[in-house]
Amino acid sequence: MASIESPKTDKKLPVYMTLTDLQQLFQMLSEEHSSLSLRNEAMFKLLATSGMRRSELVTLTWEQVDFSS
Structure with missing residues (x-):
């Protein structure tokens, strides 16, 4: 069994918030x-x-933030 590769599993896609959800947040x-x-x-x-x-x-860090833009 050591030489047998296991099948690849599907990666789950991320779940995004809707615009309405973001507005509520x-x-x-x-x-x-x-x-x-x-x-x-x-x-x-x-x-x-x-x-x-x-x-x-x-x-x-603060140095990485460009406040002028």
Whole structure:
């Protein structure tokens, strides 16, 4: 059995949020008034609008952000 390869499994495609779902999320985030609410809103908006991966967002530094654009 060691020389027999197992069949390849299908990769699951990612499930994306609809525009309505994103609008509801952004509305909820903008109404939140906790100490981290601005950070959370910025993080979710970056993820949703830039195509950035979660790991890229986590490792993002201030020097990498271009505030003038």
